[in-house]
Amino acid sequence: MSTSRREFLKNAGALIVSFSAASLADSLTFAQGPFDTHPSHIDPTKLDSWIAVDADGAVTAYTGKCDFGQGMFTSQTQLVAEELCVRIDRVKLIQCDTSVTPDQGTTSGSQSTPTNFNSGNLGQAAATAREALISMAAKHLGEAPDQLTVADGVITGKAGRHVTYGELIGDKRFDIPLSTTVKRRQPVQWTVLGKPVPSLDRVALMTGRFEFVHNVRVPGMLYGRVMRPPDVGSTVAGVDEASVRQISGLVKVVVRNNFVGVIAEKQWQAVQAARRLKVNWSPGQGLPAQKTFYDSMRKLPSRDALMVDSKDVERQFSAARTVVRATYSYPFQTHGSVGTSCAVADVKADHATVWSATQSVYPTRSIVAKLLNLPLDNVRVVYVRGSACYGLNGADAVSFDAALLSHAVGKPVRVQLSREDEMAWDNFGAACVVDQRAAIDHNGAIVAWEFENWIASRGGRPGYDHPGNVITGLLAGYEPEQVKPRAPAEPTEELRNRSNAAPSYVAGCIGGKCSGAGTIRSERVLSHTVPSPFFTGPLRSPERIQNTFAHECFMDELSARATADPVAFRLQHLSEKRIIDVLKSAAEAAIWEKRPSPRINIARTGTVSGRGIACVAYEGNNGYAALVAEVTVDLISGRVQPTRFIVALDCGPVSNPDGVRNQTEGGILQGMSRALVEEVTWDDKRVTSTDWETYESPYLGIEIPKIDVVLMNPTGVPAIGAGETAITLVPAAIGNAIFDATGIRLREVPFTADRVKAAHLAMTGSA
Amino acid sequence: MSTISLKVNGRLHTLELDPATPLLFVLADDLELRGPKFGCGMALCGACTVILRGQVVRSCVMPVSAVGPDEVTTLEGLGTPEKPHPIQQCFIDEGAAQCGFCLSGVILTAKAVLDAKPTASDEEMRESLGGVLCRCFTHLRMLRAIRKYKEEFAGKRKA
16 A cells, blocks of 8 residues: 555544544444444545555555455455456455554454445445446546446446546545445346455465464564463562573563563563563462352343343243253353464554454554553554454454553564463353243144343453453453343343344244244243353354354254154244245255154164254344254264264355355354363363363364355345354254254253263163 | 574574574574464464474474474475465365464475375374364365375375
8 A cells, every 4th residue: 555545544534533523423323334433533434435546447445344264355355346347456455454444343243244245334435436437437438427338447438438447536536425325236247246256365375475463573573471360360469570580682571560571582582581480479269160150150140131021921831731941051162263362562652553463453442542541543553364263362462462561662562372371361252051941832832932041251352441351451450341230121122133042933022023033922031141250252153152052952852842853843933034944955955854853763872873953043134044963973982973064054145155165164163163072161260271182172183074055145135144153053953963863962062072971871871 | 592504495594592492483583484383382283383304393392403404394485376386276276274374284284294105095194184273174175175185296296
């Protein structure tokens, strides 16, 4: 990007500040997705904030949604090329840099595609630019706009006269707002979008040239390491700086409240200093016993949310012929990025730059400004890809670490976490316990469903105001946001099933408006958020995977009780067409055998096999999927081996089928790992799952199941999320397949070999 | 501090270093190579993998002084963006990455195994990849790329 462009944007920023805050807030609401954003100097309602065309006709596009490996760089480049009718290699995409890109909040929650590919934001900007250029060309060529054709950045009139984008606008500003009436190119017209364009980072990645945040090198850069407390709740009683004085290259020991770090000239020196520095830590607060943790959650003061309540469930349960209850548990899990988190900060007296793999450049800018007491405008956060995060891993915390250390020496400092610190102090995916209750009529059909869960929470995304929501902020003296106990309010607005607390089978009726995907009209969904001893935060399909595991296994239990086929039984209780369609498609692709589970005449020893199904309307309306899992279970060892997955996925019109398949295959295998082995463990003081020996993750050498992905690819509907839908279903589909194979119902994730073995012994012992 | 000579990807470097420095830090910091990466520092994930004397080595736990006169090959030493090594080309063709942080372990391990034994069985491949972690779980595509390399190139071309 040219310096002049950057300067122009900075100058433009100065102008925009003079707008009234109210009009700016309105315009942001109009332009942004559902995430909280703060006004930045880059006005998202202006075309020039998103698109620039140079004299050669090359396009630079600016986005606030970044690529972690999920393919957003490639698909957004396709989007701009498609709407502007230029070749993909004519587009340069600049992602997530607070000095030049619009504030699009956080790249998360399967929201990037809905935000930028539908009516607003980046797609709207590129289409606005195309229309503006056609309009300029019409004047230039003296022909009507509808007589012109556009290809490869060249606009041609009927007589064959033509003009290029570069000639029309080259290096000048458009100076127009985003058009709210702009015509978007439709899937039938697409030549770049909708195609399996190979990811643009491939060659650099495979040949070791790609620049990760870990590779950022700044002149004069020093290396920092941080010291996390030994126990949860430990505080610093003293630091013996003399203990590291002999380490050559040591530059400084930094202490701020309970934040302790070292800075050295070389990384190895910093590692040694961190190992040897004597810090006198106070004993921690002590931790609740892991064995009884799920039960203990129920007794804590909670922040309650009543999602839906038809007020008649108790009556239905009293009158019902059969009432079924079951409790499901889901553990804390860690993001476990393969590379530990890393950031580089360069803090000078009056300004700072941070190179960060954060999902949230603007919020990170706010927190860094707060930590360093700098004006917001004097902090720049530049996104550089890290090891994929799958949510809030250590990327934010380490960005704050780097900022604090660089601030202490006034020189650029690179910080990378140790494996132990990455895993012990992560914002874990939340532990959750769910009580399900259903009333069944004489035909086995469900007439009432009640859901109640307890989900652990501490901190989370720092947002714009809460440094203490991650470990570094806490150590530096900021408290995490508290879970404030609150009784549930009566639901008044339409059901928004963002955490999938409501099962797909309820009608979701509030004030006469029914937004659920199902038919069950007697319904109650109550969620309790309780304080967690550990930091928590979004981990791919946050809360949704926990709740969906409970819904889809419970549905399977009810189906078995009714001696019904699990697909037919689900269809009997669904009303939403898109979830019905994926369910039927997955069953068809799997050549699903219609029969109840478990299968009959199960062997009591040796290896048995089974199949299970699960489906979801992700966040209610942000993705639809159904997944069939086929597994074998070794009854002697208890080992579960998935052999095949078949998924049908509806994410609206597909931007890049290769990218969606890659995400879906990876999501399913990551879900398999989470279903079978992943669990954070702790003792009475500290987290004990701190590396790949104590926290299991299936290596590349495993037996890999076959995966078939059916993309529904409907048109005429908006683009919706794709990256988290399939993973949401994996624990339930595997759990249901284990039940089908063995008759064993596992209600606690992960389904480790020991648990399967113990359950099998219990069943056969008592049979 | 000692003077250390290190041959990496065909170039000889002379460096003033603490000889106990892990090879990874020398490659990543002093030579500014982007292939090998710090993942765990415990030889448990493979992100720091390099090839030395035909074997894969976890550079995060190997002191630079233990390298000796033999050449170290990193991921960028196999091929260039303009002319990738055939195994890199197979990974490119199969789109066998998501974030790509783990690729040194994946590609170099597969290459070392197949260079030593071009007919390595699936079982042997699995065993050798038993210490390589990909948390994006791009396993399917990676194994497909490795199989393609084995079938089309391994044994037919000296590395």
